[in-house]
Amino acid sequence: MKIAEHLEFSTFNFQSSMETIGTQVRLPFKRALAIAVSGIRIRLGRSLVTVSGVVLGIAFLMSNLTGQIVKTALSEEREQSQRVDMMMSLVNAEVGSLEDRTVAVAAFGRVTATDLAFVGRVNSSGPALFRAHGLDRSGLTAVSLQELGKDADLVFVMGDAASASISLQELTAGMASPLVLDTQADREYTGEVGDGIRREPFFGKQAEDMKEEAEVAARTERFRVTWILVISLLVTVVTVANALLMSVTERFREIGTMKCLGALSKFIRRLFLIESALIGMAGSVCGALVGAALTMVIYGAMYGFGKVLLSIHYGQLLLAAVVAVVCGSILSMAAAVYPARVASRMVPADALRSTV
Amino acid sequence: MAREIIARATDVTRRYRLGAEEVWALNGVSMDIYEGEYLSIMGPSGSGKSTFFNMIGALDVPTSGTIEFMGADLFSLPEDKQAWIRCNQIGYIFQTFNLIMVMSALENVTLPMILRDEPQEQADARGKEILEMVGLGHRVHHLPDQLSGGQRQRVAIARSLANSPRVILADEPTGNLDSKIGQEIIDLLKKLQVEQGVTIITATHDSKMLEISDRIAWIRDGKLERIENREDVEIKSGSMH
Numbered sequence: 001m002k003i004a005e006h007l008e009f010s011t012f013n014f015q016s017s018m019e020t021i022g023t024q025v026r027l028p029f030k031r032a033l034a035i036a037v038s039g040i041r042i043r044l045g046r047s048l049v050t051v052s053g054v055v056l057g058i059a060f061l062m063s064n065l066t067g068q069i070v071k072t073a074l075s076e077e078r079e080q081s082q083r084v085d086m087m088m089s090l091v092n093a094e095v096g097s098l099e100d101r102t103v104a105v106a107a108f109g110r111v112t113a114t115d116l117a118f119v120g121r122v123n124s125s126g127p128a129l130f131r132a133h134g135l136d137r138s139g140l141t142a143v144s145l146q147e148l149g150k151d152a153d154l155v156f157v158m159g160d161a162a163s164a165s166i167s168l169q170e171l172t173a174g175m176a177s178p179l180v181l182d183t184q185a186d187r188e189y190t191g192e193v194g195d196g197i198r199r200e201p202f203f204g205k206q207a208e209d210m211k212e213e214a215e216v217a218a219r220t221e222r223f224r225v226t227w228i229l230v231i232s233l234l235v236t237v238v239t240v241a242n243a244l245l246m247s248v249t250e251r252f253r254e255i256g257t258m259k260c261l262g263a264l265s266k267f268i269r270r271l272f273l274i275e276s277a278l279i280g281m282a283g284s285v286c287g288a289l290v291g292a293a294l295t296m297v298i299y300g301a302m303y304g305f306g307k308v309l310l311s312i313h314y315g316q317l318l319l320a321a322v323v324a325v326v327c328g329s330i331l332s333m334a335a336a337v338y339p340a341r342v343a344s345r346m347v348p349a350d351a352l353r354s355t356v
Numbered sequence: 357m358a359r360e361i362i363a364r365a366t367d368v369t370r371r372y373r374l375g376a377e378e379v380w381a382l383n384g385v386s387m388d389i390y391e392g393e394y395l396s397i398m399g400p401s402g403s404g405k406s407t408f409f410n411m412i413g414a415l416d417v418p419t420s421g422t423i424e425f426m427g428a429d430l431f432s433l434p435e436d437k438q439a440w441i442r443c444n445q446i447g448y449i450f451q452t453f454n455l456i457m458v459m460s461a462l463e464n465v466t467l468p469m470i471l472r473d474e475p476q477e478q479a480d481a482r483g484k485e486i487l488e489m490v491g492l493g494h495r496v497h498h499l500p501d502q503l504s505g506g507q508r509q510r511v512a513i514a515r516s517l518a519n520s521p522r523v524i525l526a527d528e529p530t531g532n533l534d535s536k537i538g539q540e541i542i543d544l545l546k547k548l549q550v551e552q553g554v555t556i557i558t559a560t561h562d563s564k565m566l567e568i569s570d571r572i573a574w575i576r577d578g579k580l581e582r583i584e585n586r587e588d589v590e591i592k593s594g595s596m597h
């Protein structure tokens with residue numbers, strides 16, 4: 001066919017009357033977004049490779065964060081069961097087995113999870129009667145403070161209140177050998193300590209020593225954890241930056257072509273910024289999911305799924321996911337800024353010649 | 357009719373540095389280019405034709421000298437004015453096509469329209485129309501590497517026409533094509549010049565191109581050797597008989 005004959009010049013506007021040099025329009029953000037999205041779409045294969053670079057980096061970060069959360073939860077749970085063990089062994093040393101005994105518990109203020117776990121353990125060791133005041137749990141018989149001690153072999157006192165609203169005499173009224181085990185050694189009771197009433201703290205000197213030891217261990221653990229997170233963040237930075245850097249530099253030629261056709265440097269930077277933000281977000285969300293899921297499966301297989309799923313703090317996990325996604329998105333954008341800036345500032349002829 | 361100057365090169369040089377070695381691709385070229393003329397630039401390979409094109413087309417900065425375009429010093433214009441010129445006033449047809457390989461023929465052709473913020477639907481409709489005119493109506497969604505060399509060249513031509521430029525810079529537009537398609541492209545460029553007053557600047561080795569040019573500029577080793585009017589060439593070749 002003859003091209004020249006088919007051209008309908010009437011639809012063109014070659015004899016533009018414009019005699020002054022105009023200013024190139026700045027494309028609105030919506031337009032840039034649409035172009036960036038279509039850019040990702042037409043390069044879907046390559047975009048997925050870039051995304052998977054981000055996924056890899058963020059999954060690594062997220063799996064370390066999740067690992068720490070799971071480990072902390074598991075060690076908290078282990079510590080709690082150790083403390084309950086200690087409390088039970090004190091109980092057993094004082095009164096022997098709790099089977100068919102009458103025990104009572106009074107709570108002042110808020111009780112800790114360890115206290116509740118202890119109450120549960122006492123309840124399951126077969127007492128004939130388990131009275132409680134200020135603590136509403138199944139298997140416990142709620143009574144008034146004054147009735148708590150009647151015929152009881154043992155009274156537990158727990159909760160974070162600094163003082164109890166009863167005297168020890170009243171609390172132990174009706175007990176054959178009055179014995180009070182308190183989770184706080186220095187809790188104040190009203191009135192005098194009566195004769196023949198024994199009051200023991202659950203955790204004495206030995207427990208304080210243990211606590212100190214645990215704190216030292218926790219400090220070294222915190223250092224180790226920080227170190228691992230810093231390293232994993234660095235690995236993430238390198239992986240994500242590399243993925244984005246590659247995706248921009250291999251397009252220098254294309255950038256040159258766009259500039260020949262009238263693209264402004266600012267528009268090109270914006271295009272890459274939007275693209276890297278989208279890729280960063282998509283990659284980070286996937287990475288966070290993959291990282292968290294994989295880590296939980298591994299810990300679940302090692303320690304039991306029920307235990308892992310029940311003990312972790314989901315708030316922390318969510319926070320870690322948010323941190324990882326924000327990190328991934330910002331990193332991706334930051335990694336694209338530099339090459340996009342270099343590319344956008346290139347003289348078009350140089351950009352066209354590049355063969356990266 | 358007074359001849360308006362659309363572009364003027366004054367003492368343009370361009371030096372490339374390759375390590376310690378210096379290459380003067382252009383070595384003091386001065387030339388006026390008139391609105392509406394058909395100018396062919398001739399010269400052996402490596403003489404600096406593409407380098408000169410890049411300067412006129414605002415794609416590369418001279419080492420020294422100035423380029424005026426529409427009366428303004430091109431390289432002291434702010435970036436958004438240069439971009440406006442590239443987008444609205446010049447249509448480029450590159451020696452190596454420079455199509456975006458991941459974009460379809462249509463997407464390549466609509467790009468100049470989109471860069472001046474024409475609505476997508478309008479650009480698409482117009483892009484299809486132009487592609488049809490160059491005989492690629494049935495290939496609009498093909499990627500450049502699914503097209504033949506001649507078809508790619510036609511996509512490049514369609515793209516260069518998209519914004520109705522006043523100047524078309526064509527670097528060896530017939531270089532890699534068979535003579536039939538080459539002739540079609542020459543006819544097209546000539547028709548654009550004669551009927552629409554579009555300024556055509558081509559670099560070429562093609563003698564057919566010389567026959568239809570108004571002026572021929574000879575470049576050798578980065579220097580402008582001479583400029584000839586076609587009439588003079590014909591007279592000369594006529595006198596040789």
Ligand SMILES: Nc1ncnc2c1ncn2[C@@H]1O[C@H](COP(=O)(O)OP(=O)(O)OP(=O)(O)O)[C@@H](O)[C@H]1O
Pocket residue numbers: 353372373374379380381399400401402403404405406407408451
């Ligand atoms: N980017 C570059 N770096 C170094 N030298 C270059 C560069 N581009 C061009 N040159 C040199 O500048 C000179 C002119 O090159 P140019 O591309 O302008 O030639 P040309 O006349 O277009 O040749 P052809 O007909 O083969 O396309 C050549 O000697 C070339 O080697």
Ligand SMILES: [Mg+2]
Pocket residue numbers: 405406407451527
């Ligand atoms: Mg060349």
